[in-house]
Amino acid sequence: MSAPVYKVSPHPATPDPAAPDPAGPGTDLAPGPVTGEIVTAHRGGARRLDLDTYLAAHRPADPHDAARLAALAAAAGRYAESAQAAATTRKYDTGWAEFQAFCRQFGLDAGPPADVEVVALYLAQMALEGLAVSTQDGRLAAIRDRHLDAGYRSPTSDDRFKRIRDGVRRTHGVRADGKAPISLPLLAAMLTARTPGPRPADTASATDRLTWLGALRDRCLLTLGFFAATRRSELTALTVDHLQLDEQGLRVLIARSKRDQEGAGRIVDIPYAPPDLAWFCPVRHTLTWLDATGRRPHLHRPGQPRPGTVPLLSGLTRGAAVRTTALTDRAVADIVKAAATAAGQPTEIVANLAGHSLRAGFATAADAAHVPEQITARVLGHTGTTTSHYIRHTFDGTAHRAIYHSARSIDTGT
Numbered sequence: 230m231s232a233p234v235y236k237v238s239p240h241p242a243t244p245d246p247a248a249p250d251p252a253g254p255g256t257d258l259a260p261g262p263v264t265g266e267i268v269t270a271h272r273g274g275a276r277r278l279d280l281d282t283y284l285a286a287h288r289p290a291d292p293h294d295a296a297r298l299a300a301l302a303a304a305a306g307r308y309a310e311s312a313q314a315a316a317t318t319r320k321y322d323t324g325w326a327e328f329q330a331f332c333r334q335f336g337l338d339a340g341p342p343a344d345v346e347v348v349a350l351y352l353a354q355m356a357l358e359g360l361a362v363s364t365q366d367g368r369l370a371a372i373r374d375r376h377l378d379a380g381y382r383s384p385t386s387d388d389r390f391k392r393i394r395d396g397v398r399r400t401h402g403v404r405a406d407g408k409a410p411i412s413l414p415l416l417a418a419m420l421t422a423r424t425p426g427p428r429p430a431d432t433a434s435a436t437d438r439l440t441w442l443g444a445l446r447d448r449c450l451l452t453l454g455f456f457a458a459t460r461r462s463e464l465t466a467l468t469v470d471h472l473q474l475d476e477q478g479l480r481v482l483i484a485r486s487k488r489d490q491e492g493a494g495r496i497v498d499i500p501y502a503p504p505d506l507a508w509f510c511p512v513r514h515t516l517t518w519l520d521a522t523g524r525r526p527h528l529h530r531p532g533q534p535r536p537g538t539v540p541l542l543s544g545l546t547r548g549a550a551v552r553t554t555a556l557t558d559r560a561v562a563d564i565v566k567a568a569a570t571a572a573g574q575p576t577e578i579v580a581n582l583a584g585h586s587l588r589a590g591f592a593t594a595a596d597a598a599h600v601p602e603q604i605t606a607r608v609l610g611h612t613g614t615t616t617s618h619y620i621r622h623t624f625d626g627t628a629h630r631a632i633y634h635s636a637r638s639i640d641t642g643t
Contacts, residue, residue: 277309277378316462316558324371341376345384348372349393356397365397408583411590413632415569416455417639420508422571423447428521438549442521447564449518450542452511454561454587456629457481457497458609461561461584467541469519469527477501478512478626482535483610495610500626502633509636515541522551558584591632598631 280302289295313321328351332339337347348369355365373383384390411419425444429437454464463483471482478500502510519525519541527539540555561584569579588609595605604627 278305280305314462320367321371321374324368325375327368328372340381341379342381343372343376343384345387345390348384349390352390352393352397356401359401362398362401369394408585408589409578409581410593411455411565411569411582411586413590413594413636414639415572415574416451416590417509417636417641418572418574419451419565419568420448421641422573423451423568435547435549439545439547442545442549442551445514445518445521446542446545447568448514449511450556450561450564451568451587452509452514453481453499453541454584455591456499456511456632457483458588458591459483460588461558464561464584464587465540465542465556465558468535468537469524469539469541470529470533470535470537472515472541473529473531474516479515482529484535484537497608498625498629500629502629502636506633506636508641509633591628594632594635595628598628598635600628600631604628 284295284298284302289298328343328348329339331337331351331354332343332347335350337350338344339347352365352369355368369385373385376383385394423444425441425448429441450464453459453467454461457464459467466484467481471484473480473482475498478498481497481499483495483497499511501512507513516525519528522543524539524541529535540553542556543554544552544556544560546552562582565582565584565586566579569582592605592609595608596602604625607625608628
Protein backbone atom coordinates (compact mmCIF):
# COMPACT_ATOMS: atom_id res chain seq x y z
CA MET A 230 0.00 0.00 0.00
CA SER A 231 1.43 3.36 -1.01
CA ALA A 232 1.91 6.14 1.52
CA PRO A 233 -0.83 8.75 1.61
CA VAL A 234 -0.20 11.93 -0.36
CA TYR A 235 -1.30 15.16 1.28
CA LYS A 236 -2.83 17.79 -0.95
CA VAL A 237 -4.23 21.15 0.00
CA SER A 238 -7.99 21.14 -0.27
CA PRO A 239 -9.49 24.34 -1.67
CA HIS A 240 -12.41 24.18 0.77
CA PRO A 241 -11.42 22.53 4.06
CA ALA A 242 -13.79 21.83 6.87
CA THR A 243 -14.20 24.64 9.35
CA PRO A 244 -11.57 24.12 12.06
CA ASP A 245 -12.70 23.34 15.55
CA PRO A 246 -12.37 26.61 17.53
CA ALA A 247 -11.64 24.61 20.68
CA ALA A 248 -8.68 22.82 19.10
CA PRO A 249 -5.31 24.03 20.44
CA ASP A 250 -3.14 25.89 17.99
CA PRO A 251 0.30 24.25 17.59
CA ALA A 252 1.93 27.62 17.78
CA GLY A 253 0.98 27.84 21.43
CA PRO A 254 -1.60 29.54 23.65
CA GLY A 255 -2.84 33.02 23.02
CA THR A 256 -2.76 32.67 19.25
CA ASP A 257 -6.42 32.54 18.26
CA LEU A 258 -7.08 32.56 14.56
CA ALA A 259 -10.09 33.91 12.76
CA PRO A 260 -11.53 31.56 10.13
CA GLY A 261 -9.76 32.09 6.82
CA PRO A 262 -8.75 30.46 3.57
CA VAL A 263 -6.45 27.48 3.42
CA THR A 264 -2.66 27.57 3.27
CA GLY A 265 -1.46 29.17 0.08
CA GLU A 266 -4.61 31.18 -0.61
CA ILE A 267 -3.80 34.82 -0.20
CA VAL A 268 -5.90 37.02 2.03
CA THR A 269 -4.64 40.29 0.60
CA ALA A 270 -2.02 40.92 -2.01
CA HIS A 271 0.19 43.31 -0.05
CA ARG A 272 2.37 42.62 2.97
CA GLY A 273 0.54 43.02 6.22
CA GLY A 274 -2.93 42.60 4.80
CA ALA A 275 -4.08 40.30 7.58
CA ARG A 276 -2.42 42.02 10.50
CA ARG A 277 -1.19 45.45 9.39
CA LEU A 278 -3.17 48.15 7.71
CA ASP A 279 -1.69 49.80 4.61
CA LEU A 280 -2.64 53.31 5.66
CA ASP A 281 -0.44 55.00 3.08
CA THR A 282 -2.33 53.34 0.25
CA TYR A 283 -5.63 54.17 1.91
CA LEU A 284 -4.75 57.85 2.32
CA ALA A 285 -3.56 58.06 -1.28
CA ALA A 286 -7.15 57.35 -2.31
CA HIS A 287 -8.77 59.40 0.47
CA ARG A 288 -6.65 62.52 0.65
CA PRO A 289 -8.45 65.58 2.06
CA ALA A 290 -8.41 68.74 0.00
CA ASP A 291 -7.06 70.78 2.89
CA PRO A 292 -3.25 70.26 3.00
CA HIS A 293 -3.22 70.75 6.77
CA ASP A 294 -5.75 67.93 7.21
CA ALA A 295 -3.75 65.76 4.82
CA ALA A 296 -0.59 66.37 6.83
CA ARG A 297 -2.41 65.58 10.05
CA LEU A 298 -3.72 62.28 8.68
CA ALA A 299 -0.25 61.38 7.39
CA ALA A 300 1.13 61.97 10.88
CA LEU A 301 -1.60 59.79 12.37
CA ALA A 302 -0.78 57.04 9.86
CA ALA A 303 2.88 57.19 10.90
CA ALA A 304 1.89 56.98 14.56
CA ALA A 305 -0.37 53.99 13.86
CA GLY A 306 2.55 52.28 12.13
CA ARG A 307 4.76 52.81 15.18
CA TYR A 308 2.05 51.39 17.43
CA ALA A 309 1.80 48.34 15.17
CA GLU A 310 5.55 47.80 15.52
CA SER A 311 5.20 48.05 19.32
CA ALA A 312 2.55 45.34 19.46
CA GLN A 313 5.25 42.69 19.72
CA ALA A 314 8.06 42.67 22.29
CA ALA A 315 11.58 43.07 20.91
CA ALA A 316 12.59 39.72 22.43
CA THR A 317 9.67 38.01 20.68
CA THR A 318 10.64 39.59 17.37
CA ARG A 319 14.21 38.33 17.75
CA LYS A 320 12.94 34.86 18.62
CA TYR A 321 10.69 34.77 15.57
CA ASP A 322 13.46 36.03 13.30
CA THR A 323 15.72 33.22 14.50
CA GLY A 324 12.98 30.61 14.11
CA TRP A 325 12.14 31.76 10.60
CA ALA A 326 15.83 31.67 9.62
CA GLU A 327 16.04 28.05 10.82
CA PHE A 328 13.02 27.11 8.70
CA GLN A 329 14.49 28.86 5.66
CA ALA A 330 17.76 26.96 6.13
CA PHE A 331 15.85 23.65 6.16
CA CYS A 332 14.04 24.60 2.95
CA ARG A 333 17.27 25.63 1.20
CA GLN A 334 18.87 22.31 2.10
CA PHE A 335 16.19 20.36 0.23
CA GLY A 336 15.30 22.90 -2.44
CA LEU A 337 11.87 23.61 -0.97
CA ASP A 338 9.99 26.91 -0.96
CA ALA A 339 9.72 28.53 2.46
CA GLY A 340 7.26 31.12 1.22
CA PRO A 341 5.25 32.67 2.54
CA PRO A 342 3.09 30.94 1.69
CA ALA A 343 4.73 27.59 2.49
CA ASP A 344 2.94 24.36 1.64
CA VAL A 345 1.65 22.51 4.66
CA GLU A 346 3.64 19.47 3.48
CA VAL A 347 6.88 21.43 3.79
CA VAL A 348 6.13 22.47 7.36
CA ALA A 349 5.14 18.89 8.21
CA LEU A 350 8.51 17.63 6.94
CA TYR A 351 10.27 20.32 8.97
CA LEU A 352 8.39 19.29 12.11
CA ALA A 353 9.39 15.67 11.55
CA GLN A 354 13.05 16.68 11.29
CA MET A 355 12.88 18.72 14.50
CA ALA A 356 11.25 15.80 16.33
CA LEU A 357 13.79 13.25 15.06
CA GLU A 358 16.65 15.57 16.01
CA GLY A 359 15.33 15.53 19.57
CA LEU A 360 14.56 19.24 19.85
CA ALA A 361 12.51 20.10 22.91
CA VAL A 362 8.80 20.59 22.37
CA SER A 363 9.16 24.20 23.54
CA THR A 364 11.80 24.77 20.83
CA GLN A 365 9.56 23.18 18.21
CA ASP A 366 6.65 25.36 19.31
CA GLY A 367 8.79 28.47 19.11
CA ARG A 368 9.84 27.75 15.54
CA LEU A 369 6.30 26.90 14.48
CA ALA A 370 5.15 30.15 16.05
CA ALA A 371 7.73 31.97 13.91
CA ILE A 372 6.31 30.33 10.77
CA ARG A 373 2.81 31.25 11.81
CA ASP A 374 3.79 34.85 12.58
CA ARG A 375 5.55 35.33 9.23
CA HIS A 376 2.55 33.97 7.30
CA LEU A 377 0.00 36.10 9.13
CA ASP A 378 2.20 39.16 8.69
CA ALA A 379 2.28 38.53 4.93
CA GLY A 380 -1.48 38.06 4.76
CA TYR A 381 -1.74 34.26 4.62
CA ARG A 382 -3.32 31.70 6.86
CA SER A 383 -0.60 29.74 8.61
CA PRO A 384 0.05 26.13 7.55
CA THR A 385 0.33 25.31 11.26
CA SER A 386 -3.44 25.80 11.49
CA ASP A 387 -4.16 23.03 8.99
CA ASP A 388 -6.02 20.16 10.72
CA ARG A 389 -3.82 17.56 8.99
CA PHE A 390 -0.71 19.27 10.31
CA LYS A 391 -2.20 19.35 13.81
CA ARG A 392 -2.63 15.58 13.61
CA ILE A 393 1.09 15.17 12.94
CA ARG A 394 1.86 17.62 15.74
CA ASP A 395 -0.25 15.58 18.15
CA GLY A 396 1.62 12.46 17.08
CA VAL A 397 4.97 14.08 17.85
CA ARG A 398 3.79 14.97 21.33
CA ARG A 399 2.41 11.51 21.95
CA THR A 400 5.55 9.77 20.68
CA HIS A 401 8.22 11.95 22.22
CA GLY A 402 6.40 13.49 25.17
CA VAL A 403 6.26 17.11 26.18
CA ARG A 404 8.30 17.06 29.37
CA ALA A 405 11.05 19.66 29.50
CA ASP A 406 13.44 19.70 32.45
CA GLY A 407 14.54 23.28 31.81
CA LYS A 408 17.63 24.91 33.24
CA ALA A 409 18.79 23.93 36.70
CA PRO A 410 17.85 26.22 39.59
CA ILE A 411 20.56 28.00 41.55
CA SER A 412 20.43 26.70 45.10
CA LEU A 413 21.15 28.85 48.15
CA PRO A 414 24.57 27.23 48.78
CA LEU A 415 25.50 27.72 45.12
CA LEU A 416 24.37 31.36 45.18
CA ALA A 417 26.47 31.89 48.31
CA ALA A 418 29.50 30.33 46.60
CA MET A 419 28.99 32.49 43.50
CA LEU A 420 28.82 35.66 45.62
CA THR A 421 31.94 34.65 47.52
CA ALA A 422 33.76 34.10 44.22
CA ARG A 423 32.77 37.61 43.16
CA THR A 424 33.96 39.40 46.34
CA PRO A 425 34.96 42.91 45.20
CA GLY A 426 37.42 43.86 47.94
CA PRO A 427 38.18 47.49 48.85
CA ARG A 428 37.59 50.25 46.35
CA PRO A 429 40.70 50.84 44.20
CA ALA A 430 42.34 54.24 44.28
CA ASP A 431 41.69 56.59 41.37
CA THR A 432 45.27 56.01 40.30
CA ALA A 433 44.85 52.22 40.22
CA SER A 434 45.16 50.37 36.95
CA ALA A 435 42.15 49.97 34.66
CA THR A 436 42.34 46.23 35.26
CA ASP A 437 41.95 46.64 39.04
CA ARG A 438 39.08 49.08 38.65
CA LEU A 439 37.40 46.87 36.06
CA THR A 440 37.63 43.84 38.34
CA TRP A 441 36.15 45.78 41.25
CA LEU A 442 33.26 47.25 39.26
CA GLY A 443 32.55 43.90 37.60
CA ALA A 444 32.26 42.18 40.97
CA LEU A 445 29.87 44.85 42.28
CA ARG A 446 27.67 44.62 39.20
CA ASP A 447 27.64 40.84 39.21
CA ARG A 448 26.67 40.71 42.89
CA CYS A 449 23.80 43.10 42.17
CA LEU A 450 22.72 41.03 39.16
CA LEU A 451 22.89 37.68 40.95
CA THR A 452 21.08 38.72 44.12
CA LEU A 453 18.47 40.98 42.54
CA GLY A 454 17.81 38.50 39.74
CA PHE A 455 17.34 35.77 42.34
CA PHE A 456 15.23 37.61 44.91
CA ALA A 457 13.13 39.54 42.40
CA ALA A 458 12.68 36.21 40.56
CA THR A 459 12.95 37.92 37.20
CA ARG A 460 13.17 36.52 33.73
CA ARG A 461 16.45 37.62 32.18
CA SER A 462 14.59 39.97 29.78
CA GLU A 463 12.89 41.59 32.79
CA LEU A 464 16.20 41.97 34.61
CA THR A 465 17.98 43.65 31.70
CA ALA A 466 14.97 45.92 31.10
CA LEU A 467 15.13 47.35 34.63
CA THR A 468 16.03 51.01 34.82
CA VAL A 469 17.15 52.66 38.04
CA ASP A 470 13.86 54.51 38.40
CA HIS A 471 12.07 51.15 38.41
CA LEU A 472 13.50 50.82 41.93
CA GLN A 473 12.23 52.73 44.93
CA LEU A 474 14.01 52.68 48.30
CA ASP A 475 11.69 52.04 51.22
CA GLU A 476 12.60 51.91 54.90
CA GLN A 477 12.08 48.16 54.72
CA GLY A 478 13.95 47.57 51.48
CA LEU A 479 13.47 47.96 47.73
CA ARG A 480 10.26 48.06 45.73
CA VAL A 481 11.01 46.82 42.23
CA LEU A 482 8.66 47.62 39.37
CA ILE A 483 8.63 44.97 36.64
CA ALA A 484 7.10 47.31 34.09
CA ARG A 485 6.58 44.78 31.34
CA SER A 486 7.00 41.03 31.04
CA LYS A 487 6.37 38.00 28.86
CA ARG A 488 2.84 37.63 30.24
CA ASP A 489 2.23 41.35 30.53
CA GLN A 490 2.75 42.73 27.03
CA GLU A 491 0.45 45.70 27.67
CA GLY A 492 2.56 46.97 30.56
CA ALA A 493 0.24 46.73 33.55
CA GLY A 494 3.35 45.98 35.59
CA ARG A 495 3.88 44.22 38.89
CA ILE A 496 5.76 45.19 42.04
CA VAL A 497 8.16 42.91 43.90
CA ASP A 498 9.08 43.93 47.44
CA ILE A 499 12.56 42.91 48.56
CA PRO A 500 13.29 43.59 52.24
CA TYR A 501 16.75 44.08 53.69
CA ALA A 502 18.35 40.87 54.83
CA PRO A 503 19.19 40.74 58.55
CA PRO A 504 22.57 42.31 59.45
CA ASP A 505 24.25 38.92 59.88
CA LEU A 506 23.31 38.16 56.26
CA ALA A 507 24.51 41.46 54.81
CA TRP A 508 26.76 39.53 52.39
CA PHE A 509 23.59 37.90 51.00
CA CYS A 510 21.42 41.04 50.81
CA PRO A 511 20.13 42.09 47.37
CA VAL A 512 19.18 45.55 48.67
CA ARG A 513 22.69 46.30 49.94
CA HIS A 514 24.37 44.89 46.82
CA THR A 515 22.11 46.95 44.56
CA LEU A 516 22.72 50.18 46.47
CA THR A 517 26.48 49.53 46.51
CA TRP A 518 26.48 49.15 42.72
CA LEU A 519 24.42 52.30 42.27
CA ASP A 520 26.71 54.28 44.59
CA ALA A 521 29.81 53.08 42.72
CA THR A 522 28.37 54.11 39.35
CA GLY A 523 26.81 57.38 40.48
CA ARG A 524 23.35 56.18 39.51
CA ARG A 525 21.72 56.20 42.93
CA PRO A 526 20.14 59.68 42.45
CA HIS A 527 17.98 58.13 39.71
CA LEU A 528 16.08 55.91 42.18
CA HIS A 529 12.35 56.52 41.94
CA ARG A 530 10.61 58.90 44.33
CA PRO A 531 6.83 58.79 44.79
CA GLY A 532 5.00 61.36 42.71
CA GLN A 533 7.78 61.71 40.17
CA PRO A 534 7.73 60.36 36.59
CA ARG A 535 9.77 57.35 35.56
CA PRO A 536 11.64 58.41 32.40
CA GLY A 537 13.41 55.04 32.23
CA THR A 538 16.58 56.44 30.68
CA VAL A 539 19.26 55.04 33.04
CA PRO A 540 19.68 51.25 32.93
CA LEU A 541 20.26 49.41 36.19
CA LEU A 542 22.78 46.94 34.77
CA SER A 543 25.33 47.89 32.14
CA GLY A 544 28.46 46.56 30.54
CA LEU A 545 31.95 47.86 31.28
CA THR A 546 34.62 49.07 28.90
CA ARG A 547 38.22 47.87 29.03
CA GLY A 548 39.07 51.21 30.55
CA ALA A 549 36.69 50.52 33.47
CA ALA A 550 34.01 52.94 32.30
CA VAL A 551 30.35 52.04 32.76
CA ARG A 552 28.46 51.88 29.49
CA THR A 553 25.28 53.88 29.09
CA THR A 554 23.41 50.96 27.51
CA ALA A 555 21.80 48.03 29.29
CA LEU A 556 23.19 44.53 29.43
CA THR A 557 21.81 42.08 26.88
CA ASP A 558 19.80 38.98 27.76
CA ARG A 559 22.75 36.85 26.67
CA ALA A 560 25.09 38.70 29.04
CA VAL A 561 22.98 37.63 32.04
CA ALA A 562 23.45 33.97 31.17
CA ASP A 563 27.18 34.52 30.59
CA ILE A 564 27.60 36.22 33.98
CA VAL A 565 25.71 33.42 35.75
CA LYS A 566 27.90 30.77 34.11
CA ALA A 567 31.11 32.72 34.77
CA ALA A 568 30.24 33.16 38.46
CA ALA A 569 29.46 29.45 38.82
CA THR A 570 32.75 28.57 37.14
CA ALA A 571 34.62 30.93 39.45
CA ALA A 572 32.86 29.21 42.37
CA GLY A 573 34.50 25.93 41.34
CA GLN A 574 31.46 24.24 39.80
CA PRO A 575 32.20 21.43 37.31
CA THR A 576 31.48 21.88 33.61
CA GLU A 577 28.41 19.63 33.78
CA ILE A 578 26.78 21.90 36.37
CA VAL A 579 27.72 25.14 34.62
CA ALA A 580 26.36 23.89 31.28
CA ASN A 581 22.88 23.51 32.77
CA LEU A 582 22.76 27.01 34.22
CA ALA A 583 21.36 30.08 32.52
CA GLY A 584 19.72 33.38 33.32
CA HIS A 585 16.48 31.56 34.12
CA SER A 586 18.31 29.62 36.85
CA LEU A 587 17.99 32.65 39.15
CA ARG A 588 14.20 32.72 38.82
CA ALA A 589 13.95 28.94 39.16
CA GLY A 590 16.26 29.09 42.17
CA PHE A 591 14.02 31.53 44.02
CA ALA A 592 10.93 29.37 43.41
CA THR A 593 12.78 26.26 44.55
CA ALA A 594 14.20 27.94 47.67
CA ALA A 595 10.80 29.38 48.58
CA ASP A 596 9.22 25.95 48.31
CA ALA A 597 11.95 24.44 50.50
CA ALA A 598 11.34 27.22 53.05
CA HIS A 599 7.62 26.24 53.09
CA VAL A 600 6.46 29.55 51.61
CA PRO A 601 2.81 29.20 50.52
CA GLU A 602 2.62 28.75 46.78
CA GLN A 603 0.29 31.70 46.27
CA ILE A 604 2.85 34.04 47.85
CA THR A 605 5.64 32.73 45.63
CA ALA A 606 3.34 33.03 42.61
CA ARG A 607 2.79 36.69 43.44
CA VAL A 608 6.54 37.35 43.35
CA LEU A 609 6.90 35.48 40.04
CA GLY A 610 3.93 37.25 38.53
CA HIS A 611 1.84 34.12 38.10
CA THR A 612 -1.90 34.76 38.46
CA GLY A 613 -4.80 32.39 37.97
CA THR A 614 -7.73 34.54 39.09
CA THR A 615 -8.81 38.15 38.96
CA THR A 616 -8.56 38.53 42.74
CA SER A 617 -5.22 40.30 42.47
CA HIS A 618 -6.90 43.19 40.63
CA TYR A 619 -8.78 44.03 43.81
CA ILE A 620 -5.88 43.80 46.23
CA ARG A 621 -4.25 47.10 47.14
CA HIS A 622 -0.52 46.81 47.40
CA THR A 623 1.22 46.66 50.77
CA PHE A 624 4.87 45.87 51.39
CA ASP A 625 5.25 42.09 51.43
CA GLY A 626 8.58 40.41 52.10
CA THR A 627 7.22 37.13 53.50
CA ALA A 628 8.89 34.87 50.95
CA HIS A 629 12.22 36.67 51.14
CA ARG A 630 12.39 36.69 54.95
CA ALA A 631 11.75 32.94 55.01
CA ILE A 632 14.62 32.42 52.55
CA TYR A 633 16.91 34.68 54.60
CA HIS A 634 16.18 32.48 57.61
CA SER A 635 17.13 29.37 55.61
CA ALA A 636 20.35 31.03 54.48
CA ARG A 637 21.63 31.29 58.05
CA SER A 638 22.57 27.61 57.91
CA ILE A 639 25.02 28.17 55.03
CA ASP A 640 28.66 27.88 55.98
CA THR A 641 30.61 30.39 53.86
CA GLY A 642 33.93 29.78 55.57
CA THR A 643 34.14 33.38 56.70
